[in-house]
Amino acid sequence: MTAKELKEQLFLSQKNGRLEASEETLAAADAFCEDYKWFLDNAKTEREAVKTSIALAKKAGFSEFCPDKKYSCGDKMYINNRGKAAAFIVMGKRPVIEGVRVTAAHIDSPRLDLKPNPLYEAEELALFKTHYYGGIKKYQWTTVPLALHGVVVKGDGSVVEVNIGEDEGDPCFVVTDLLPHLAAEQSKRTLNEGIKGEELNVLIGSHPFRDDSESELVKLNILKILNEKYGMVEKDFLSAELECVPAYKARDIGFDRSLIGAYGHDDRVCAYPALRAAMDIKEPEHTVIVVLADKEETGSEGNTGLNSAFLKYIFMDLANMQGVDGYKVMRASKCLSADVNAAYDPTYPDVMEKRNASFVNRGAVITKYTGARGKSSTNDASAEFVGFVRNLLDKEGIAWQIGELGKVDAGGGGTVAMYIANLGLDVVDLGVPVLSMHAPFETVAKFDVYMTYLTVLAFSK
Ligand code: MN
Ligand code: MN
DSSP states (O other), rough: OHHHHHHHHHHHOOOOOHSSOOOOHHHHHHHHHHHHHHHHHSSHHHHHHHHHHHHHHTTTOOOOOOOOEEOOOOEEEEEEEEETEEEEOOSSSGGGOOOOOEEEEEEEOOEEEEEEEEEETTTTEEEEEEESSSSOOGGGGGSSSSEEEEEEOTTTTEEEEEEOOOOOOOOOBBOOOGGGOTTGGGGGOOOGSSSSSGOOEEEEEEEEEESSOOOOOHHHHHHHHHHHHOOOGGGGGGGGGEEEEEEOOOHHHHSOOOOOEEEEEEHHHHHHHHHHHHHHHOOOOSSEEEEESSOOGGGSSSSSTSSSSSHHHHHHHHOOOOOOHHHHHHHEEEEEOOOOEEEEOOOOOOOOOOGGGOOOSSSSOOOOOOBBBBTTOOOOOHHHHHHHHHHHHHHHHHOEEOOOOOOTTOOOOOSHHHHTTTTOEEEEEEEEEEEEEEESSSSEEEHHHHHHHHHHHHHHO
């Protein structure tokens, strides 16, 4: 045997998946990603993601889950958790006591939330005060066109939906920044402090209400517009959730169109493939649950996050329906925590350890553990469960890779995996490598998106 042959037999080889993929696979990936781009543009916030996902699921035959009803194999149900999180269930051939296949992704993304009392006027400009949501590099959010999405609950209890800045004809909004000519002092700040939290103020107008010598006429005119359009008064901001997100749409990147740039890939890039897998499955062996969670970017706390009883009670309902104990169902179940990892960026190699980094175009990335400081705050998946997923992927011919989130002690992060592990399920992180994660414009490879879809499909069927 030659060294070359022996190497092929013994060495781990991690290759660009596009090299070995068939033309049909690459064409299918492109087609899948056209649908994904549409989803990105129509699901920029957790609320819109829930709305859009349920609308798609209904078309695919899902109906609202009723815990008192009996369901049988092939039945498809959805659960809407307060309009901000959702679950999709496909009943399997086997009873739930033999285990359920869960895929969990999140549909919230880093952004600028309006403060409860956001509107003010300064030197005849009207602005919104914001409090950023999730981990952002604040300087990236200045001089980017922003749209405003969310809901306002008015004094009479009625709810107004807001979506301004997405249509071509809409105005948009912006956080201004200093010109370089006068940024001598600002430039001495560290990158982290380059733009401070209280400097993320969104410019929303400059035209004064033309009448008399009253003060705050620009603010008054803004409120007049909001009152005419939404029937709201300033006090209504106190009971609102309004989010500033980048106003542009998803686009292909590269001469070869092999990549997609967009706001909010993390984690729609796993949420959409998971949803599509649930929609495309007919009669799975095990019952399938796809959860699309809120609040992941702020630690999964709150009743729409996965550190709540949301998923646990879905198990309870399914178990009750079949007359078994919920905890036994959870203990027998398996979960893919579908979330992104950091793709190796050749411009910033110092934070990565090449042998254990994930690369664009190498397929879905299995992340055995996340966390920081010596594997703290993470679900470290067992060898047995990683082995199970690995064998499944190899059997199905799906391109995959293993990845850690950067070098040891370079930083760290977390996902929903540990909260699901706490329920007693076997769980591992798996998803798409992302360049510029958490930036207003993130980049992924179409091939990896499609491999993640095939993974969830194989895991669920
Ligand atoms: Mn994520
Ligand atoms: Mn994230």
